[in-house]
Amino acid sequence: MSLTLWLAGCGTSPDGTVRGQLSDATPSNQAPNPVPRASNAATPRDYRRDAAGHVYARNKERIYKGKLPPLLYAIGTLEVNLDAQGRVRSLHWMRAPKHAPEVIAEIERTVLSAAPYPAATKLGQVTWTDTWLWDKSGHFQLDTLTEGQLQD
Numbered sequence: 563m564s565l566t567l568w569l570a571g572c573g574t575s576p577d578g579t580v581r582g583q584l585s586d587a588t589p590s591n592q593a594p595n596p597v598p599r600a601s602n603a604a605t606p607r608d609y610r611r612d613a614a615g616h617v618y619a620r621n622k623e624r625i626y627k628g629k630l631p632p633l634l635y636a637i638g639t640l641e642v643n644l645d646a647q648g649r650v651r652s653l654h655w656m657r658a659p660k661h662a663p664e665v666i667a668e669i670e671r672t673v674l675s676a677a678p679y680p681a682a683t684k685l686g687q688v689t690w691t692d693t694w695l696w697d698k699s700g701h702f703q704l705d706t707l708t709e710g711q712l713q714d
Contacts (some may be wrong), residue, residue: 582653585667589674601680612680612705613690622675626701632714635664636696646686648678665696
């Protein structure tokens with residue numbers, strides 16, 4: 563029971579999911595990730611660049627290179643609530659791509675697998691909000707770091 567309480571305090575359930583998930587995705591990595599360098603962001607908006615850069619660093623081969631095509635397969639906006647150590651406490655979909663449940667699952671898996679995120683030393687716990695721009699190839703960009711989109 564103490565393990566369950568400890569996990570509940572972290573926001574993660576025994577099966578690896580967190581509150582607010584729409585899928586049953588769990589982290590894809592077996593070994594824990596190294597702790598990243600702390601963030602000096604003074605506002606949640608500033609923290610977005612650090613969190614997005616962290617996701618890009620952990621997913622280099624999955625980032626869409628160059629401008630995105632005019633029509634995207636899926637777009638989703640997700641709030642990720644992080645504790646002071648950068649662990650994922652919960653997720654909240656502001657706009658879920660419900661026509662593509664496999665994308666919802668993959669975004670959730672990507673978010674969970676990238677943890678821990680840079681600790682927001684000036685903010686403590688922080689909510690990181692970003693929009694995921696998903697191409698039909700399975701590659702993506704985050705709105706915070708997007709290279710833009712081609713015109714029709």
